[in-house]
Amino acid sequence: MTVETRVKALKIALTAIGLIYIFGIYAMMKLMPESWTWNPRQPEYEQMIIGIYATLGVFLLLAALDPLSNRSLIWFTIVSNIVHGMIMLTQSILDPVELPNMWGDVPALFFIAAVLWVLVPSRAAFKN
Secondary structure: OOHHHHHHHHHHHHHHHHHHHHHHHHHHHHHOHHHHOOOOOOHHHHHHHHHHHHHHHHHHHHHHHOHHHHHHHHHHHHHHHHHHHHHHHHHHHHOHHHHHHHHOHHHHHHHHHHHHHHHOOOHHHHOO
């Protein structure tokens, strides 16, 4: 895949992920609470997560305009999704009540990290 093709795909991915972070997380918490929230329900926690991810979503939309100038934000998104997913995976294994999260937000976090990781061009790709 050429650098230009990867950047075009990255722009599309950043836009889609940004919109998912702004609107999709809240929607999934309402549509599939068993796989996207913790038990017992914690509205304060849910509001915090929605606020943090919606804010990140806005910045990902801005990054989609010029992904190459926003590599650190893209790598932050990749690494933070992996860390968040690993913590949630561990908690889901340790607490059987949280097992449904392994079929909802945990795979979503890893999927988003993987997509961005594959699409973000390396710095070496731009050296003349």
